[in-house]
Amino acid sequence: MRALPSAGFTMLEVLVAMLVLAVGLLGGGAMQLAALRARHESLLLSGAVQLASGMAERMRANAGELDGVYLTLDYDAHAQAAPPPPARLCWDGGCDRAQLAQADLHDARQHVYGALPGGRIRICRDAAVWHGDGLRWQCSGGAGAPVVVKIGWRGKRPDGQADAPAREFAPSVALALAGAAP
Numbered sequence: 001m002r003a004l005p006s007a008g009f010t011m012l013e014v015l016v017a018m019l020v021l022a023v024g025l026l027g028g029g030a031m032q033l034a035a036l037r038a039r040h041e042s043l044l045l046s047g048a049v050q051l052a053s054g055m056a057e058r059m060r061a062n063a064g065e066l067d068g069v070y071l072t073l074d075y076d077a078h079a080q081a082a083p084p085p086p087a088r089l090c091w092d093g094g095c096d097r098a099q100l101a102q103a104d105l106h107d108a109r110q111h112v113y114g115a116l117p118g119g120r121i122r123i124c125r126d127a128a129v130w131h132g133d134g135l136r137w138q139c140s141g142g143a144g145a146p147v148v149v150k151i152g153w154r155g156k157r158p159d160g161q162a163d164a165p166a167r168e169f170a171p172s173v174a175l176a177l178a179g180a181a182p
Contacts, residue, residue: 044116044117045172045173047116048116048152048172051111051115052149052151052174052175055104055123056175056177059123062104065100068097068098069101069105070147071123071124072105074121075108075122076120077109078118078119078120083110086099086102086105086106089106108121109121117154117156119151120151120171121150122150122151123149124150125141125146126141129174129176135170135172136171146176146178148174148175150173151171155169
């Protein structure tokens with residue numbers, strides 16, 4: 001018996017090849033989306049660390065208000081409207097320590113409101129920043145506790161829904177000021 005010469009691919013082979021190609025393209029697309037999410041989260045984390053460092057430097061420069069105006073900051077952009085400007089922004093100088101601290105806090109609120117989705121910033125004295133398995137918003141207080149800048153934002157799931165309910169997310173950054181204890 002003589003074999004018939006092959007004249008090309010069968011329909012089944014073409015369909016299998018197309019299925020393999022489609023699965024590969026879907027996997028590549030999913031990897032791209034995961035990379036974009038990781039890049040965005042990294043951008044938010046970098047901005048939060050820069051904000052916390054900047055606030056720490058401002059508080060060190062205006063140490064007279066460390067236990068005064070600065071410790072009043074607890075701003076949640078998800079629950080509060082855009083922050084109104086203080087009476088003086090101190091761009092032209094001539095401010096006292098409390099007015100300068102108010103201007104610093106306004107800048108921090110503006111940054112959180114504009115750059116972090118549903119963000120929150122809190123400055124407090126906290127001896128136990130790390131609790132159990134993560135950071136927490138609550139502050140232990142106490143005169144000997146270090147001053148801590150805590151910043152976080154509400155993440156989103158891949159479907160676009162909020163990752164955690166309004167008050168159940170944890171801070172992403174907590175920066176303690178060195179030598180801030182009285």
